Amino acid sequence: MPAAVRRLILIMWDALAWVLAVIVFLSMRDAALEPVQARWVLFYTAAAVLLQVIGGLSSQLYLGRNRIGSFADAARMGFTVAGVAILNGTTFLLAADSFPMRAAVALPSLALIFMATARLVFRSIVESRPRSAAANAIPTLVYGAGNAGHQVATLMDLAEDAPYRIVGFVDDNRDKRNLRVRHHRVLGLGRDIIKVAKERGAQAVIFAISAASPDLIQRLSTACEEHGLDLLIIPPLREMVGGQVTLGSLRQLNVADLLGRRPIKTDLSAIADYVTGKVVLVTGAGGSIGSELAAQVHRLGPAKLILLDRDESALHGVQLDLYGNGLLDTEDMVLCDIRDEDALERVFSKHRPDVVFHAAALKHLPMLERFPTEGWKTNVLGTRNVLRAAYSVGVERFVNISTDKAAAATSVLGRTKRLAERLTAWYANEYQVPYLSVRFGNVLGSRGSVLISFQSQIEKGGPVTVTHPDVTRYFMTIPEACELVMQAGAIGLPGDVLVLDMGEPVKILDVAKRMIAESKKDIEIHFTGLRDGEKMHEVLFSTVEAGAQSEHPLISEVQVPALNPAELAADSDEGVLQMLDSDPTVYPLPALSEKVI
Incomplete structure (x- = not known):
């Protein structure tokens, strides 16, 4: 539909909202208006419709500045109706002794309800109607039905030719069982993810928890690898523009994710x-x-x-x-x-x-x-x-x-x-x-760090050398x-x-395995034994x-x-x-x- 037509329809609806408001007001039992009062109410409504159109155009309410049904659109609509109510009501109360004050209060309120209801219905219809996924969209489970999970669902439902098709959610919170995120059901707990993936034919998992423990990430990564599921994660909040998930922000698991992603608040x-x-x-x-x-x-x-x-x-x-x-x-x-x-x-x-x-x-x-x-x-x-x-x-x-x-x-x-x-x-x-x-x-990526050594060994085709299968280190x-x-x-x-x-110490062996998995190469791991002065676990x-x-x-x-x-x-x-x-x-x-x- 052309933009001009959409805006004209919106203007006509808001004008109709005032008409519906006066119809409801006059049909109320306690209205009991005299004929002269009813005429002034009709004059008031006509003036309100005119002021609504003029005010809406002046405030750009009808010029497509904000998405219909958004908070910004609702706020602009509310200010416009309030302005009409104050200007129109004051004028009629001063100009006509027989104009009922209750009409000056009730009519704007009713009109605002009708305007807001229409916008809410419109937005609900638009957002509940998922767009067609790409023909080769990958059936995907989402782990996490919180705010990040809702963002992922909205993103996939509204994106043109989304590369992933959500087949359900899992979440560790038992209270969210059978909850619907948009139109997608929460099908089980996090521990059920492999079973649910098999039942729903999922080929990928999107991990939609922005602050997870390294242990949870590692367990999920291992389970996905063992069962051939592709694992994608959303980045920590500090890496997302405005804290919003985008298709471009979804990425493969990397070594840094094994550390956990605790938010750091700096004064x-x-x-x-x-x-x-x-x-x-x-x-x-x-x-x-x-x-x-x-x-x-x-x-x-x-x-x-x-x-x-x-x-x-x-x-x-x-x-x-x-x-x-x-x-x-x-x-x-x-x-x-x-x-x-x-x-x-x-x-x-x-x-x-x-x-x-x-x-x-x-x-x-x-x-x-x-x-x-x-x-x-x-x-x-x-x-x-x-x-x-x-x-x-x-x-x-x-x-x-x-x-x-x-x-x-x-x-x-x-x-x-x-x-x-x-x-x-x-x-x-x-x-x-x-x-x-x-x-x-230890810090990830510092010169001479274990990650640099592993990366060099992987680029040369291996083997990757680890001192001991159980050795752990702290990383940042x-x-x-x-x-x-x-x-x-x-x-x-x-x-x-x-x-x-x-945070929690990380096994060096897990880091090596993750880096090898990222390289998609078949590389062996050799254990060399602890060196002089080296601890099994740092404190x-x-x-x-x-x-x-x-x-x-x-x-x-x-x-x-x-x-x-x-x-x-x-x-x-x-x-x-x-x-x-x-x-x-x-x-x-x-x-x-x-x-x-």
Whole structure:
């Protein structure tokens, strides 16, 4: 139907609504109007119809600005009728003594009811009539009959040539049994999905739960794989524009979904208070964490953002990402090794930062097991140098990026990062400044992470190597980790070690299987055994640490004993190993002095 015809019909109906309103009003027993009063009511109705058309055109009610039956359309209709009622009613009440006041109240109300009813019926008819699915549409079950499930149903019913045809819903809530989502029934519980899929001939499953546990996602993925069902998911809310599901947003399950998709609420005002308009320096700015921190800080509008790294190629990459050029000719790009105390002090003296995010570190566990003094020089002495330079120029806030391996440390990496936490705590306690550490686990996609290794092995045709079939690790996405680091910097107290909530630990074997499944290649998995210093299961707190809840629900805090920098061992192989072996805050372990340097 042409748009002009649709709009004309709408105008005619709204005019008819006033006529129906006066018919109903005059037929009421208690109306009992005198002939003169009835004439004024008819004049009122005629004037109301004229004003309704003029007002509707002026407010664009009849010009197709809003979808018929939408909330915006209803609001515009209500304002138009209210305007007609006030103007028309006031005029007639003042001009005619015999015009009944009850008509000025009842007629607009009745007319509005008729207008709204017609729009509601029209919208119900349109939305309940599914469009024809594509000829090759895949019969699909939807897991989840909540808000996201309703969006999926509406999307499939109203899309032109929808690629999926919904054959039913399942939901874990027993109260939703036999509920209808649009015209689709909830056919059973989530645990019944395979049975229901076979009964209904489903070939795919759309997982319409935006915040699900990793365990549920993994179990559903395994069940779908075993029975040949294609599994699609809706992305987390933060990845959807306006929180709305679209055909383009439906995607295959990926490794990040195994982590669970908890919404992170960040107090941007608190973060902006200590970053916006300040000079911020990020060490290790070319790394995975450092570059993402730099990007998030950049969006908050610092007065100056200093990016420091010893890797010129990494600085080139982060400058390209942030500013769209890689000329490396500006003063905010600083090539410096945190082991070089003199060079570091010159950088801090020149730029005088207000806030420092210290992300520079050596992090590869097997390499540090073989070369412990290298870990000592960067993770311990380098952190001491950065702390010393920061305090000397009056840095207001210092955030040291640590690791979950510092809890009940069994490796050189964990022990050196533990010492870095203790050094940070000493500066905080000694000078009462908000210097603190943030501890978290593995991040997806960081350089050298297990995902990068798996991806490389898969591209080469395998095999994929996993240390042990039962080994688990905590994972976060890089943006999620950095967002919480920024939040931790805002709420942390001097000397705190803030521990980020990593969700549930994930089996590395499951990650490997998922990545192989995504590649659609036939690749073997080989088990190599745990390496020196490696744990079967990481922990976020040791048994000697009592975690307390912070202001943020996803951040806990612990205290570590301070370590005076003056007590650090001499920079010699023997002194370093002795210092790492004798740290009283970790459990007795095989002496590192037996390792090869």
